[in-house]
Every structure is written in structure tokens, then in C-alpha cells.
Amino acid sequence: MLDYLLLVLIGCILGVVTGLTPGLHVNTVTLIGLSLYPLLGLSALQFSIAMVAMAIVHTFLDFIPSIFIGVPEESTALSVLPSHKLLIEGKAIEAVKLTAYGCLFGLIFSLIFLIPALYLIPLIYYGIRSFVIYIIILAIIFLILRERKIERIFWAVASFILSGILGLLALDLKIISSTQVLFPLFAGLFGLSNILFSIKSKSIPVPQEEFVKVDINKKLVFSGILGSLGGILVGVLPAMSPSQMGIIIYDIVGSDLRNFLISVSAINTSDAIYSLVALYTIHNPRSGVAAMIGKIIDIDFNVLMLFIGVIAFTAAFATYMQLKIGRIAMKLMGRFNYRNVCLASFFMVFLLIYIFTGIFGVFLAILSMAIGLIPILSGISRTHLMGVLILPTILYFLGF
Numbered sequence: 001m002l003d004y005l006l007l008v009l010i011g012c013i014l015g016v017v018t019g020l021t022p023g024l025h026v027n028t029v030t031l032i033g034l035s036l037y038p039l040l041g042l043s044a045l046q047f048s049i050a051m052v053a054m055a056i057v058h059t060f061l062d063f064i065p066s067i068f069i070g071v072p073e074e075s076t077a078l079s080v081l082p083s084h085k086l087l088i089e090g091k092a093i094e095a096v097k098l099t100a101y102g103c104l105f106g107l108i109f110s111l112i113f114l115i116p117a118l119y120l121i122p123l124i125y126y127g128i129r130s131f132v133i134y135i136i137i138l139a140i141i142f143l144i145l146r147e148r149k150i151e152r153i154f155w156a157v158a159s160f161i162l163s164g165i166l167g168l169l170a171l172d173l174k175i176i177s178s179t180q181v182l183f184p185l186f187a188g189l190f191g192l193s194n195i196l197f198s199i200k201s202k203s204i205p206v207p208q209e210e211f212v213k214v215d216i217n218k219k220l221v222f223s224g225i226l227g228s229l230g231g232i233l234v235g236v237l238p239a240m241s242p243s244q245m246g247i248i249i250y251d252i253v254g255s256d257l258r259n260f261l262i263s264v265s266a267i268n269t270s271d272a273i274y275s276l277v278a279l280y281t282i283h284n285p286r287s288g289v290a291a292m293i294g295k296i297i298d299i300d301f302n303v304l305m306l307f308i309g310v311i312a313f314t315a316a317f318a319t320y321m322q323l324k325i326g327r328i329a330m331k332l333m334g335r336f337n338y339r340n341v342c343l344a345s346f347f348m349v350f351l352l353i354y355i356f357t358g359i360f361g362v363f364l365a366i367l368s369m370a371i372g373l374i375p376i377l378s379g380i381s382r383t384h385l386m387g388v389l390i391l392p393t394i395l396y397f398l399g400f
Helices: 001-022 026-040 044-061 063-068 077-088 092-112 116-128 132-145 150-173 182-201 218-236 240-255 255-281 288-296 300-335 337-376 384-397
Strands: none
Touching: 001 044, 001 063, 001 300, 026 044, 026 182, 026 288, 044 063, 044 092, 044 255, 044 288, 044 300, 063 077, 063 092, 063 300, 077 092, 077 255, 092 116, 092 218, 092 255, 092 300, 116 218, 116 255, 132 150, 132 240, 132 384, 150 182, 150 384, 182 337, 182 384, 218 240, 218 255, 240 255, 240 300, 255 288, 255 300, 337 384
């Protein structure tokens, strides 16, 4: 029992590191861990426990870079703008609290819905498998048409197609593994482009309110419930990200950016949980960590329950760390020149891209950054840049 607890704590520490490192995806660390796994002297179950703990803590902490710097990964990419609105209003700590509470809601309601999910995920997956691609196409059309004006729709289509073509080239060339290639792609599309724009605009840091109260009302709780249910859909719809599902929920139900942040963070955490359920029920992992676990261990109901216990234990640690580190980050941002922080982050991300993916990854990041500037300059939603994954998925399902 003590060795399991130690492994959970190690996983938590790794999750803090991966979550706070700008643009670093948990899947990248998982791949490194998988390559080192035979040398670690751990059983498959022990190694998996550490990876599950890391993945859950990561889903909490990876909102911190996206709030204060703007370097997300795909699961938090579209939450950058709403969290930056709060940053500009001097309420960055509110964004930290909302995403922490959203992740916690996602965890709580995912555990409540766990037993129904064991039946729902196979039912939905096998029920829509024959026409799932048409659901995705309709979702994309919906997201594009919500721009309303012709000019904005044109730029939305351009962003989707250009990012999609980039995704096709990056995935088809296979110079970098399909998991690692997402790092330079998403760092460029959503992170580096945002940082470059911040540097160019010479943003003046806004004094931040140190104490911002977040009232947990019925609307926020309801957004957490919707986010947890949305995590099930993300688990069965290929290439759909938590952030995109959050936008669809946001538009259909109608809400403000605070509810949106709750929904996105709840989807993010519930997706991490339901990916393990998907591995158990339909043998189709929906995350890099679940895929890794599926390669080294046969997951049965007892193992699934053990992982759920690890997740529940880890969540308390993750919530505390996000609130604590978020407050520290807010204070540090007030002491440093924001433009210099952006410059340092800009070069740090490029350095990490070079370390993990080489010169080809740097080239991909530069191309991605150029495409990522289109929504920023045209004033449209960045959700259309998810074409980087969705267009290749659509063409694959259509037989091209």
C-alpha cells in the first residue's frame, strides 16, 4: 500500500512539472516514461498508477500557463481568450479559481456518473460509429456559421483549411511520431502566435486583485455537470477537443465566460477519467496515457476501480496546488515585466520543441504560428484552428 502511495506522489510531482511547463503535453512525458519503463524496475500496474496520477494533476495545472502566459495544449487551447479577458480585468486569480473548481466539478460528477458511463460509452460509441463523421462535420459547420458575418466566415474557413492541411502534412510525413508532433503544432497555433502578438502589442501588465471571491451558484454547478457529460462525448467523437465541446455547450445553453471556463475545465478532467473507462469498455483509449496503459496492462474492473481511487486521492492534491501556484504566479507576474516574461516564454517553448522534436518540429512550429495569427488578426474564434486534427480525421473516415 505504501509503495502505491509513493508512486501516486511521484506521479503528482510529475504532473505539476508537465502542467506548468509551457506547451508541454502530458503525452510527451508519457512516451518518454514508456521508453524508460523497462529500466525502472516497476511492475506494469505500478508504472500505470504513477502515470494516471500525473495525468490528473496535469489536467488541473496546465491551465496556469494558459492563463498567465498563453501557451496551451489542445485540451486547454480555446480557454486562452476567456482567461485572458479576466487577466486584463485584473482578475487572473478568478480564472485560476474557476478552472480549479471546474476540474474538481468534472471529477466529482464524473465519479457520480461513472456507473452509467460504463453502459453509455459503449452504447453511444457503437450506436453512432457508422455516421460519427457526419456529426463531426455538422459540429464544424455550426462552429463556422456562428461567426455570422461573411468576412468572419471566410477567415474561419481559411483557418480551418490551412490548419487542416498543415495537420495532414505533419501527420503524413511521419518524421515525428503522431503523438509528439502535436507539441509543435499546438504550441505554434495557440501559444506562440498569442505570445508573439502580446510582444508586438507591448501589453502593459494590469494590476491584479489579490482577493477575488467566486460564488459557487447553481449556474456554475450546472456548467460542471454539463462539462462532465460533455467529457463522455469527447471520449467517443474522434478529434473533438474538450475546448470545442465547451464552445458548443456554451452556444447551445447560453452562458458567460465564467461558466465557459467551468465547463471546459470540467470536460478536460472528465475526459481524462472517461478515457480510462473507454479503454475498459470499448478497448479504444481516447488519450495518450490510456493508450500507454493499454499497451502494458490488461485493464479489468478491479484495476479500473484502483485507478478511480488514485484519481480521487490525486484530485485534492491537484486542487490545492493549482490554487497555491496560481496565487504565486499572479504575484510573480506583478514583479516582472510582462513583455520580458513573454519573450522568455517564447524562446523557452522553441527550445523545448527543438529538444523533443528536433529542427523539423521547429519548422512546424513556425508554420503553425503563422497560421495561428489569422484568427487573432481577423478577430474570429480560435476553435477553427482545430482543423489541424479534425480535417485529417474527416478525410480518414471518408476513405481518402
